[in-house]
Amino acid sequence: MEQTRVPPPGKRLKRVVSPVSLYPSKPLCLSDRLSLRAYIANRVTDKLTPIHDRIFCCRSGSAADTQAIADVVTYQLGFHSIELDEPPLVETAANLFRASCYRYREELTAGILVAGWDRRKGGQVYCVPIGGMLVRQPVSVGGSGSSYIYGFMDSNYKPNMTKDQCLELTAAAVSLAMERDGSSGGVVRLASISKDGVERRVILGNQLPKYSTH
């Protein structure tokens, strides 16, 4: 019943991209300061960023801000882990994100999901939205496309699903959001984190589950 891996789907790419007025990321809308056009700066961005061996973060919001924060936290966590001579806890990583996001909340636009596996609590997902709150959840979604899939996740997530069920659920959720959100699109990136390591997968545009019939 305790799936050994258990990355609650929240952990997989359910973040779908970022808000319109900000900077480029995957198929992201860029609002150029000068021309206010919608432009996809990179249609294959990797928004799943490794923070440590078994800890990843999903970035949404301003690409520049989230890349900078992720770099800082990677450094801090790496240092901390070396001091302790132990793999770091996911909760620690989440708190480091929260510390930066809250302290600089006026200047930053960053919505981050921290997810990973550690020996103490197994698979965990922590949500650090804009503003710098920190809350642990079994399932979480974020980004501009997340509004469209809250209902989907609420109704389809069940505790103790298997890894494959989780992967399927997450891929379906992200595809649905991509279908509706103009700022989301491109490819779906999935990562499955467990005691045994990290497995990364990409679902290309033409392989996505199809939902529209018209």
Next chain:
Amino acid sequence: MALSNVLHAPAAGFNFDHAARNAELEGLFDAQIPKPVKTGTTIAGVVFKDGVVLGADTRATSSEIVADKMCSKIHYIAPNIYCCGAGTAADTEKTTELLSSNLTIFSLNSGRNPRVVMAVNILQEMLYRYHGQIGASLILGGVDCAGNHLYTVGPYGSVNTMPYLAMGSGDLAALGILEDGYKPDLELDKAKELVRAAIHAGVMNDLASGNNIDICVLTREGVDHIRPYQVSQYKDKRKTKYKYGAGTTAVLTEKVVPVKLEVVEETVQRMDTA
């Protein structure tokens, strides 16, 4: 955290050293503050089998006027790293110069050739610190021991890496060509032609890009900076010399007034001769 490659660590936060000076200069210019020269630009880069090809147009604009018809937008960073710059001309120029200096210091200190990721990280740190105030969109390409790399750094400090990239006001036009024509492991000739076509699309479809096309090929063996690679077909026939022969302007009247000088003081200084 001071980097070993820079002369001194940057102070935290914005550097407003020039704010007071700028405020005073504004008064001097009588409301006609010179507009910053922008390189409304098309720049592109492609990773091919043996290295990286970078391309750029050569037009620098100041609003609607072409400020420089043969501007060099492919900047030297290190023997194995070059950088194309779009955005505010001064910002791209100075940022790349600063980066180049820092990497040279690093090379001398460590005895190693710099890596492209190092250049990218330094740029990202610096541009993020200035939160977009430095209007530099850069495409960095280079070849190092870890392979062939192509990165783009935006003015706010975001980094993207792809096998083909385009930036500047003509980026959409160039990207159309790149998306259509890019294949992994291109040969050198095909890669050069692809980049040329991409920049050409920018030149043709974007008003702020134009004139000639520069290409820079980086491989393990070395660098081939071809300037210009393609010359604009719209060559103007003006002569650059505007010398008028004597008599072009008619002299209507002539008045000669001798200036009276009187000797006030005379001193003789002996020169030492040995």
